Amino acid sequence: MTASKFHSSQPLHSKNPCGGMPSKFRNTIPSEHFPAEKDRYVLYVNAVCPWAHRAVIALALKGLGDVIQVVEVDARDPIHGWYFSGHRGPESDPIYGVRWLKELYLKANPSYTGRITIPVLWDKQRGTIVNNESADIIRIFISAFDQLLPPERREANKGPAALIPDHLQSEIDKLNSWVYDTVNNGVYKIGFATSQAAYDEHITRLFHSLDRLENHLSEQGQHPYLFGQHITEADIRLYTTLIRFDVAYYALFKCNIKMIRMDYPRLHAWLRRLYWDEGPETAGGAFKKSTQFEVIKRGYASVTVGNGVVPAGPLPHIMPL
Numbered sequence: 001m002t003a004s005k006f007h008s009s010q011p012l013h014s015k016n017p018c019g020g021m022p023s024k025f026r027n028t029i030p031s032e033h034f035p036a037e038k039d040r041y042v043l044y045v046n047a048v049c050p051w052a053h054r055a056v057i058a059l060a061l062k063g064l065g066d067v068i069q070v071v072e073v074d075a076r077d078p079i080h081g082w083y084f085s086g087h088r089g090p091e092s093d094p095i096y097g098v099r100w101l102k103e104l105y106l107k108a109n110p111s112y113t114g115r116i117t118i119p120v121l122w123d124k125q126r127g128t129i130v131n132n133e134s135a136d137i138i139r140i141f142i143s144a145f146d147q148l149l150p151p152e153r154r155e156a157n158k159g160p161a162a163l164i165p166d167h168l169q170s171e172i173d174k175l176n177s178w179v180y181d182t183v184n185n186g187v188y189k190i191g192f193a194t195s196q197a198a199y200d201e202h203i204t205r206l207f208h209s210l211d212r213l214e215n216h217l218s219e220q221g222q223h224p225y226l227f228g229q230h231i232t233e234a235d236i237r238l239y240t241t242l243i244r245f246d247v248a249y250y251a252l253f254k255c256n257i258k259m260i261r262m263d264y265p266r267l268h269a270w271l272r273r274l275y276w277d278e279g280p281e282t283a284g285g286a287f288k289k290s291t292q293f294e295v296i297k298r299g300y301a302s303v304t305v306g307n308g309v310v311p312a313g314p315l316p317h318i319m320p321l
């Protein structure tokens with residue numbers, strides 16, 4: 001299919017291509033149509049995108065690499081959206097041979113007119129999208145495939161080391177909710193603000209939340225990770241925004257009142273611990289292996305100012321421990 005075949009009723013290129021807009025496919029696994037099976041599902045991702053990055057980390061922490069195939073959609077056209085370019089990922093979809101992610105969305109729903117976003121969790125058997133909301137996809141990965149994993153990797157057997165321990169569920173949900181609004185999505189509200197008033201409002205809320213997170217990490221039972229001795233879902237969700245903060249959001253989204261490395265010692269220590277750890281807590285480096293600074297910087301440089309010129313700093317991208 002060529003680009004000219006697309007006649008979408010609305011442009012795919014939104015002004016804010018990574019803002020956390022609601023997703024349209026919200027099925028879960030296991031369910032009547034979508035059982036938990038090996039070699040059935042595919043996760044489409046891109047290395048720039050923090051929402052896809054969350055899903056990649058959850059998948060790696062769970063050790064689901066043999067159960068779910070991951071495919072990188074490495075390029076995005078301003079008019080027609082995501083496509084397989086062959087530069088970093090495959091030059092066409094390895095399942096159907098198509099070039100544009102939109103073709104998969106239309107296969108799932110021929111009358112689909114919404115945004116063509118990643119991540120996408122795809123079902124090869126039914127030939128459709130299971131879910132395209134990263135928050136749901138993480139939850140699916142956390143427990144849906146556990147029966148296919150060795151007992152020690154199952155969420156129910158991990159006690160305090162679970163990604164969402166029972167006794168922390170409501171605390172994790174609460175933190176996720178304000179972090180989503182003011183930090184994960186907050187940086188996009190700032191970067192794409194079209195009025196000074198909106199920028200001022202959202203940057204105030206962002207730095208209030210970062211201050212709050214810095215305090216949170218000083219409290220008993222809330223370090224070295226957000227909820228104590230083990231990584232939880234909340235760490236995954238905050239990480240993918242904060243690892244982009246100094247290298248992308250600070251300069252390119254004008255989130256520049258403070259820097260993580262200069263102004264938030266506890267968040268900085270938390271971030272470096274997650275990034276540099278290559279032991280069992282991170283399943284051998286799930287955070288570091290999935291973080292590609294050069295790709296992230298290039299991606300944000302073209303999304304925001306539009307000319308693709310990448311800022312040199314800050315260097316190093318992440319400070320040593």
Ligand SMILES: N[C@@H](CCC(=O)N[C@@H](CS)C(=O)NCC(=O)O)C(=O)O
Pocket residue numbers: 012013014016017018019020021022023048049050051052081115116117118119132133134135
């Ligand atoms: N709520 C979605 C948001 C996903 C999202 O906005 N993805 C961006 C990339 S970072 C995207 O695909 N944007 C393309 C577009 O809007 O055209 C999620 O968390 O999965």
